[in-house]
């Protein structure tokens with residue numbers, strides 16, 4: 001299969017791409033049959049319109065479910081083995097890891113592009129037509145699905161999500177706002193992604209750093225078709241902290257700033273105390289206490305910040321991210 005898709009690329013863009021749909025599934029037994037039906041129709045339409053190759057597939061990744069999701073995936077696979085495939089993770093490793101596992105499986109199977117989406121069909125499947133067109137016709141290597149409206153999400157989810165995107169951007173990480181994990185990635189960007197060996201995965205942050213020509217497709221986000229969200233508040237907070245700490249060492253740098261600020265306050269007080277000595281209204285003992293408190297505190301914070309700078313460097317080094325990825329050479 002790998003050789004076949006190489007031919008697809010070499011023989012030019014006229015050939016229709018082999019596209020894999022990758023869906024992470026965690027306890028999705030309630031809605032998976034419906035999702036498979038919708039995707040079967042979608043794939044048939046895309047193949048008939050010659051937008052994708054008939055060797056394209058849907059890949060379900062079972063993220064260690066315990067409600068019979070894998071047995072259902074086996075059944076769906078048995079109903080049409082060419083169209084539906086599955087990958088079973090031995091235990092629950094979370095959405096991002098499950099998605100990564102699926103993308104890498106699609107890449108190794110020799111796809112030309114992979115579209116990742118949630119198993120609950122909250123993301124409009126029809127937007128994938130436009131994604132594939134941008135990939136094939138405009139040569140976009142990555143096409144992001146962006147929610148044009150989130151009115152179907154709860155007020156809480158919408159606002160916490162917006163807050164997260166703002167903090168994340170402020171921390172210096174690149175993200176596409178209102179984009180979750182509904183996106184198309186071509187073979188080259190999958191290859192680049194495969195070189196990221198970090199264990200704490202936050203794909204929404206990594207993918208924009210890959211580069212390449214990108215495109216966007218806007219769609220309306222729907223409600224969950226079946227079952228309930230697998231992202232309760234606890235997981236959402238953990239996800240946000242994971243995102244920020246795996247991308248930014250800014251929190252460490254804050255300590256340095258607080259240290260400098262504290263030293264400045266201490267110096268200000270020192271000046272005030274000296275002035276009050278000369279103007280004869282000094283309070284005995286107060287000046288030495290306050291100045292040493294702020295100055296020592298400041299120096300301690302600054303030292304912590306300096307250690308933090310090194311810890312930050314070590315942290316980034318341990319990720320062993322690729323320094324660069326060559327897109328083409330002539």
Ligand code: UDP
Pocket residue numbers: 023024025026027028063092093094095098117118119120122228229230231
């Ligand atoms: N998911 C997963 N592992 C988990 C949690 C979620 O694979 O530990 C999958 C889930 O089956 C779904 C997708 O990730 O396909 C997004 O989850 P969900 O729809 O519950 O999140 P929400 O849309 O509420 O943010």
Ligand code: MG
Pocket residue numbers: 118120122224229
């Ligand atoms: Mg969902």
